[in-house]
Amino acid sequence: MEKSEIKTQFPLVTVGALIKGPSNRILIVETTKWKGTWGVPGGKVDWGESLEAAVAREFTEEVGLKLTNICFAMFHEAILDPQFYKEAHFIMFNYWATSDGEDVVPNEEIVRWEWVTPEVALDYPLNSYTRILIEKFKSQISL
Numbered sequence: 001m002e003k004s005e006i007k008t009q010f011p012l013v014t015v016g017a018l019i020k021g022p023s024n025r026i027l028i029v030e031t032t033k034w035k036g037t038w039g040v041p042g043g044k045v046d047w048g049e050s051l052e053a054a055v056a057r058e059f060t061e062e063v064g065l066k067l068t069n070i071c072f073a074m075f076h077e078a079i080l081d082p083q084f085y086k087e088a089h090f091i092m093f094n095y096w097a098t099s100d101g102e103d104v105v106p107n108e109e110i111v112r113w114e115w116v117t118p119e120v121a122l123d124y125p126l127n128s129y130t131r132i133l134i135e136k137f138k139s140q141i142s143l
Helices: 049-061 128-140
Strands: 013-021 026-031 041-042 067-081 089-099 110-116
Touching: 013 026, 013 049, 013 067, 013 128, 026 049, 026 128, 041 049, 049 067, 049 089, 049 110, 067 128, 089 128
Parallel strands: 013 089
Antiparallel strands: 013 041, 026 110, 067 089
């Protein structure tokens, strides 16, 4: 195989956020992409887009919410994780943020959503990355 025939793949950079609404509850969602598990809204970063701008855009697109107080929380690496619906390698940057509203307007990726306390969220079948994010939130952020 010649070098020009080799397909080069790179990890995808993605963003997501755990947001707190005015009721002091957090938003979790079930999507079409995480095999029946719940997580937080998010998606890919566009070329030339900052991470914070990407997370704000993704929330507007996926759930119709505007974010404020966006603050970096943590990052994860997901390599060919079977929780995801297809083979992928992600570098995931997760944030904390707030929203002034809780009226979700879902796009086609969102199956269900709930505003819950962090304690109740941990009773849901969360993907492993969201579980870690919520546990960190509980230990570092006061409601």
